[in-house]
Each structure stands twice: as structure tokens, then as C-alpha cells.
Amino acid sequence: MAATKLTRSQQIQQTILYPIDWLEERSGIVGGIKYFLFRKVPGDTNWFQTLGAATLTAFIVQALTGTILAMYYKPDPNGAYSSIQHITNDLFAGWLVRGMHRWGASVFIILMFMHMGRVFLFGAYKYPRELNWIIGVLLLTMGLGEGFTGYLLPWDQTSYWATVVGININGTAPFLGPFLAQFLQGGTYINADTLSRFYAIHMLLIPGAIFALIGLHLYLVVRLGVTSPPWSKEAAGKGPITNGKVTTGRRGLSRFGTRGRR
Amino acid sequence: MQPHDQHPHVPGPSLWPVGFAVGVVVLLIGLIVSWYVAGLGAVIALAFAFLWVRDLTTGTALVDAPDVEAEHAAAAASLLPADGGEPATPPAERYPRSKFLEASTLGLGAVIGGLVTVPALGFMVAPAFLKQGQKDHDIGPLTDYPEGTFVIATWMSDKSQGEVSRRTAFVRYNGLLGSQPSYTIISNHCAHLGCPVQPNGPLDDKNTKQLADVTLIPTVSIAGFGCPCHGGQYDTEGNRTAGPPVRALDRYSFSIRNGRLFIGKPFSVSHVEGTGSAAKIHKWTLAFPGEHVNGLESWLYPIQPPH
């Protein structure tokens, strides 16, 4: 019975910490999140290095708004167009969520290209990050695939004929092109199954692949650390390097300024 | 190797990629200008690609045995068998039973995985290629097709699918060829990338006829066909006259039963000589729009999927 009574503020602290500790003890998740969010990065990273996270945010917005649109959209040739009209004109905030998904699609693609541009201009694709560039290229093709398959879904004249043209462009690829086109259409011509096929690819197949690839992409970002900008003094060995020790987060630093033939 | 080498995997500078890039540019220009230039470009690109690869691989483990530094040697040795063929750190002894269990777990997993994946993938891919043929379709009595003018016929190729299966063709009766009636039946799928070509000329849509799922719109006098998408133009035999299409418009075969016209299988056409019933049609198996059916470029499409 020697336990001293906790003060009010200690009590509150305990109430908050208890469930967090409970989780941490059983999963290590808090440590994991801390490891991910508070890892070391070069001191002179700048705003351009947020473009990757911006792209990620755009993708998450697409995934969320898309999931909600799917609750009202009907992927069948006789109902698709009218279900889109219903979403836009009748349902509460339907115009907003549809608009977010439609404009967000362009934002996502643009951000992806800007992120890719910054990686290129910073030379951040070089050793040891070549693999992450390759994963990035896969993400880019997947993202463009999302754009192509999503464009058909409103099932109006523009989307229908643009998709006819797009499928036939695929068809002109050498050797396997005709097979690719016929696979995309699900037959010799666009038919009743084509729309649901595109819908399944658009909402399940490609997003699943993108999620998986983003996982790998971020794993490599954390494992390898991010690069300094090419003008970095720190990286050239002229700036302060604390403790004289190059930590994991700083390993990329030593790259610049020491280039040359082996 | 230099002593404090931080990044041994970075290839050294090489000038050969410049030559490679020049070769690719010459190749691309050649595709427009002449085949000889393209061939020259290909040779240049290949030569410099070879030099570049050789430059990249010299001094790497692909070509030379690495002179492993002492510090790394131990790490390397535990991965590779040492010179005598003996692993430096012998793995723990393994029982045959554990090896068997490992192999059978992996094997069984592969079999189960295959049993699930193969039919599912087949279901995803095969329906697009099987049972693709279309049945002949009745597009009305012969009397609805006056001699010498085109009638726009649209019909549902599969009523169970509804409007999405609607097809359109331009049908012209050419009179008798000997004792046989002759029809020109041109598909409306643009031979560039498949947009719907339109007749260049006025329609007589007051006399539109509706027969079951078939609609017939007579034209007055048309000068050919034009595509709304990228401006492809065709004459009244479907020959390309301008724009990006790579061949003439596709056509349909036909048959006549009990005084009615039946539309048959579509086929592709490279070009047509002559007009009307005297036309000589250069006929090929159906290809997707945008694909050459004859000439050098057709080698790019050696096999067509079953249509």
C-alpha cells in the first residue's frame, strides 16, 4: 500500500501512453514508425525532395476518391454513362468527388513526371539507386495505364473513341501488338465485356501493383537514404559532418565531388 | 584499385555513348529519308554499343577475377567455396529427411500455385481469342439497295450485347457482273486507328428505313469517305487518298438468300484497282487498323490473332 497517488497530469499522461505502450510491446510498430519518419537525411535536402511524397499523396487521394466513386458507378455498357450523370448531378458532393478523381488523375501524372525530373536533375538515379529508378519507371507505366483504363469509364463519345484509337495504337506494336489489342478489348471488337474489363484493370489490377511497387520504392528510399542536391557543400566534404561519422542517412553524401575513374 | 575506394560499382567515363546516340539519330532520320541511311545508322549504333559495353565491362567481375582486399576477403569467402572447393564456414549438417521435407514443401506449393493460377490466367486471356467469328447478318431486301449509290447500313451484330455491338457499313449495288449481282460493302472502321469514317456528301435521311435492328440511310451522291479523328480521306472504293491511314478501308463479304442481302465476314484490303463491279480488290485476312497488310512493314505483323 505504499503506492503514491499520481498527480492529475501524470494520470492523463498514463492514459495516453498506456495504449501506445501496449501496441509497441506487442508489435514494435511505434519504433517502426519512428524509424521511418525520423531517419537521418542530409542537412541540405530541399523542397524538390518533397515531390516524391507529393506524388504519394496524390495517389492516396486517387485511391480514396476512386473507392467511393466505385460505390455508385455501374460498369456496364447500358448503365455506365447514366450512372456518371447520376453521380455528377444528383448525389450529394458527387460532382466534387468525381472532380477530385478526374483532376487528381492529371495532378498525379504531372507530379510523377516532376518527381522523376528532380531525380534525374539531381543525379539521384546513380549508384546505388539504379534499382529505385527502375521501380520508378514501372510506377510511371502503371500510372499511365491507370490514365488509359480510367478514361474509358465515363463511356461517352470522347472516351469511347479515344479508347478505340488507344487500343489500336497498341495493336500496331510489332509482333505481339495485335494480340495485346485483342486482349485489351476482350475480343475482335469492343464488346459488352470491354468496359468491365477496363474497370477491373483500373480499380484492382493496376492499383494493387502500384501499392506493391510503392512499398518496394520506399523500402529502398529508407534503406539507401536520400541524396543531397548536386550543389551540396556538405556532400563535397566542405560542410559540417557531425562526429566525422557518415551515418546511413548520409552515405549518399560522399558521392559528389569524388567522382572520377576508379 | 585506389586505396579508399568508396564506390567500386560506378562505371568510369566513356565517350562511346555519344557515338551510340549519333547512330540512333541517323537510324531515325533514315526511317524517314531512306533505308540506306537507316541501315548506316543501325551499323553505327551497333558498333558503338559494342564498344560501350566493352568499356563498361573491363575491370568488372564479368571479365576479370576481382582482386579482393583483405578486409572483404573473409566476407567473400563465406559466400563462395574456398579454393579447395570446401566452404570456408561449413554449414550445419543436414539430414536427408529435412532436405526431403524442404523439397516437397516447395514442390507442393508450386503445384498448388499452378493449379490455381493457370486456369485463372486462362480465364483472363482466352475468352478474348476464342469464339470470335460473327454470324452472317440479314441487312434487308435487295430492293432497298438502289444501283450506283451508297446506303449506310447499321446493324447489331449480337443482339444480346445491345448497342455496343452495332456495326456500320457502306453498301453499294453495282449492277450485274455477268449473271451475278455485285455489291461493294465497305466497313466504316478507319484504316488509321479505327474511328468511324463518314460519307463525304449529303444523306437522303428522309428516306431512312428501320428494319428490326437494322437501319438503312440512303446517300445522295458522295465523293468518298473522310475520318473525323485525324483527317484520313478515302475514295468511293475505299482507297486511301490522303492522311495517315496505311491501307484501304476494310470490306465485308456478302451472300444473298431469298432476295435478302446478308453481310458476311470482314476482310482487309491493301488497295483496289478499277471501280464498281469491275474492281480488282487486293484482299488480305482481317488486320487491326494501323497495320500494313502488304509490303515490308507487314513483316512486323506475321501472325494475326483469330478474328
Ligand code: HEM
Ligand atoms: C507512384 C509514383 C511514385 C511515388 C509515390 C514515389 C515516391 C517517392 C518518394 C516518397 C521518394 C523519397 C522522397 C523523394 O526523393 O522525393 C522517392 C524517391 C525516389 N524516386 Fe520515386 N515515386 C514515384 C515515381 C517515381 C518515378 C516515375 C521515378 C523515376 C523513373 C522514381 C525514382 C525515384 C528515385 C531514384 C528515388 C530516390 C531519390 C533519392 O534517393 O534522392 N520514382 N519516390
Ligand code: FES
Ligand atoms: S482514325 Fe481515321 S484518320 Fe486517324
